[in-house]
Amino acid sequence: MTYFITTPIYYVNDAPHIGHAYTTIACDILSRYNKLKGDKTFFLTGTDEHGQKVEKAALSKKKDTQNFVDEMSQNFRDLIPFLGCQIDDFIRTTEERHKIATQFLWNKLKDNDQIYLSNYEGWYSIRDEAFYLESELTKTENGLIAPSGAPVEWVKEQSYFFKLSQWEDKLLEYYEKNPDSILPRSRYNEVLSFIRGGLKDLSISRTTFKWGVQVPDTENHVMYVWIDALCNYITALNYPNTDHDSFKTFWPGIHVVGKDILRFHAVYWPAFLMAAGLEPPKQIFAHGWWTNEGQKISKSVGNIINPYEIIDTYGLDQIRFFLFREVPFGNDGDFSKDAIAQRVNADLSNNYGNLIQRISSFIIKNSDSAVSKPQNYKEIDHQLLKSFDETLVNYIKNMNSFQIDKALKNIFDYLSEVNAYVDSQAPWSLKKTDDQRMKDVLYLVTLITIKISVILYPVIPSSIDKALKIYNLSIDNLNLNNIEHFSPDLINLNIPKPLFPRIDL
Secondary structure, three states, X not given: OEEEEEOOOEEOOOOOOHHHHHHHHHHHHHHHHHHHOOOEEEEEEEEEOOOHHHHHHHHHOOOOHHHHHHHHHHHHHHHHHXXXXXXXXXXXXXXXXXXXXXXXXXXXXXXXXXXEEEEEEEEEEOOOOEEEOHHHOEEEOOEEEOOOOOEOXXXXXXXXXXXXXXXXHHHHHHHHHXXXXXXXXXHHHHHHHHHHOOOOOEXXXXXXXXXXXXXXXXXXXXXXXXXXXXXXXXXXXXXOOOOOHHHHHHOXXXXXXXXXXXXXXXXXXXXXXXHOOOOOOOEEEEEOOEEEXXXXXXXXXXXXXXXXXXXXXXXXXXXXXXXXXXXXXXXOEEEOHHHHHHHHHHHHHHHHHHHHHXXXXXXHHHOOOEEEOOOOOOHHHHHHHHHHHHHHHHHXXXXXXXXXXXXXXXXXXXXXXXXXXXXXXXXXXXXXXXXXXXXXXXXXXXXXXXXHHHHXXXXXXXXXXXXXXXXXXXXXXXXXXXXXXXXXXXEEOOOOOOOOOOOOO
C-alpha cells in the first residue's frame, strides 16, 4: 500500500503560527501511522509564494520580492523539525520545477478547450485571493466583507477563464459515488451544497500585478494564485512526467486543509485535474480553527500563538498530544493553558508516564532488572490482553478515518484499565506472598506498556523513543503488523527517567 499526504502550502506573507503547526503535525501523525502499518508513505509540505498579498508584503518591508519570499519560506522550513515532523519533500512555488509543471497544466487545459479569454468584474478579496458573489458578502460600516472577514474591492480586468461550469455534474457524480472523499461529513455536505447551487466559470489569470507564474504565450497575464498553488501537489511527484515512478506510485493523494480553503481544494482542484485528464484527490480532510482562551486568534487582538514559545513552555510531545487529544479532529478547538496542563497531567503524566516509572523502577529493584514470559496466565490476565486487542482494532479503525482524538481516547481508557489491574494485583504485596505471581504481573504490565507505546508513537514520537529505550527496544523493529503477537521470552530494563513531569497549574 502507498500513502501520499499533504499540508496546504503555507502563504509566506507572515510568520508561521499555531494553525500552521497544527496542520503539519496532523499530517506527520497520519504519515507515521501509515508507516507503522507498513505502507510506503510520502509527506509533502511547502510554501505558496506568489500573488498580490506577497508582492504587497515585500513592498511594505522595502525588500526585493524574491529575497522576501526566500526568507519567509525558510521560516516555515525551519519550523518542521522543531515540531518533530519528518517530511519527504518541501515544495516552493517559485521553484523552476513548479513553473514548468503549472505552465504544462495550463497548456493541457487550453488544449482540452477548458480555457478562454474574456473580461471579469466582481468583488475580490486580496487577502483570500478569491472572488465572491455579492450574496456571500456582509455589509459593515467600512464596506463589504467576505465570509472570512476580509475586505473586498470591485475589480474589473481582462482575464482568462476556466470552464468550471462544465464540471458541475461530473463533480456531483464523483462525490456521490465517493462519499468518504471529503471529511468530516459536514464538510462533504457543505461542498455538495455549494456545487448544487451552481458553478460559474472561474477567473484564472491576473493583469494587475506581476508576481506569479507567467501565463504561457502572453506578456501581461500571470496565473491566478490558486491554479498555481494547487498544482504543487503534483509538481512534487514529478508532473508533468506522469510515467515517473513517484507520480504512478503516489497519486492520487490525501490533502489536509483548514476549513477556510476547502472550496478551492474540493471544487476547483478536482475540476482542474479531471479537465486535464488526471484523477482527482483520493481524500480531502478539512479541520477546524483554534481560539486562544476563548478568543478568535488575530494579529489585531495580539493573541497569535507562537509555536516556538508554546512548545518551549510545555514540551513538544505535550503540545502534539494536547492538540489531537483535546478536540475531535475536524472541529474547532480552544487553546487554553489550563486545559493543556490538565490534559497532560491526567493522561501523559499520571496514566501513562507514572505507570512506566513505577513498574520499571519496581522491576529494577525487585526482579534483577528483567522479567520473563509467564508459563501460565490467569483469567484476569487473558482479559487484559483481550482488551488490548480490542483497543488495537478500534485504534486502527479510528486512525484510518482521521479520528485521532477517538484513537487516543481508546488508548487512555485502556490505560486506566491497566492501572486498575496493577492496583488490584498489587505486585508490592505479592513480593511478600507469591514471588512468581509478582513476576508474572510485572511481565504482563511491561508487555502491555510496550504495545501501548508503539501505538502512541505517531503522536508523541520522541517520548516513545525514550520509553522504548527503557526496555532496550526500538520502533524500527516494532509495527502494527507484529505488535499484537509481540511477546519476548525476556525483557531487560534500564533505569527509567521521568518522561512527562507534571505541569504546575
